[in-house]
Amino acid sequence: MTVPYPNYISPEGFAKLRAEYDHLLGTERPRIVEVVSWAAGNGDRSENGDYLYGRKRMREIDFQLKRLSKKMKDAKVVDARQQPDKNRVYFGATVTIADEDDNHRTVTIVGNDETDVDAGRIGWGSPISRALRGAAVGDLRRVLLLAGEKEYEVMAIAYPV
Structure with a gap:
């Protein structure tokens, strides 16, 4: 596959x-x-x-x-410190998102082999990560999860320095 x-x-x-x-x-x-x-x-x-x-x-x-x-x-x-556009979500970004109920969550987009959900590290291939790719602060993104569809707003984006 x-x-x-x-x-x-x-x-x-x-x-x-x-x-x-x-x-x-x-x-x-x-x-x-x-x-x-x-x-x-x-x-x-x-x-x-x-x-x-x-x-x-x-x-x-x-x-x-x-x-x-x-x-x-x-x-x-991929070294996230070398990301050319740090205003958008790409590999290595730490992203704060808020759902419709204003629940905030911070995740870091990592490789699928580095995933640790409890530590907020989500895989590049996960549904949330795929939805967030290319997003900027203020963008709304819909994600289809097992529990149903959710909409998230990107609140902040950070990259390692």
């Missing part, structure tokens, strides 16, 4: 992906390979828990390495 937008990610988000990849490849996988090699030397592999668990864990690590490698390959690193 092709994503209709680039897989944007912040430099910090990319560094986290890279650190996880490096940890799995440089620490976790060699440790598991050592356990599996030791366990294989203990005889009957069919009833050897260390061997069976080690092989299973190695497959999981290899799957994670492949997934992380693809994410890093497909990622387009």
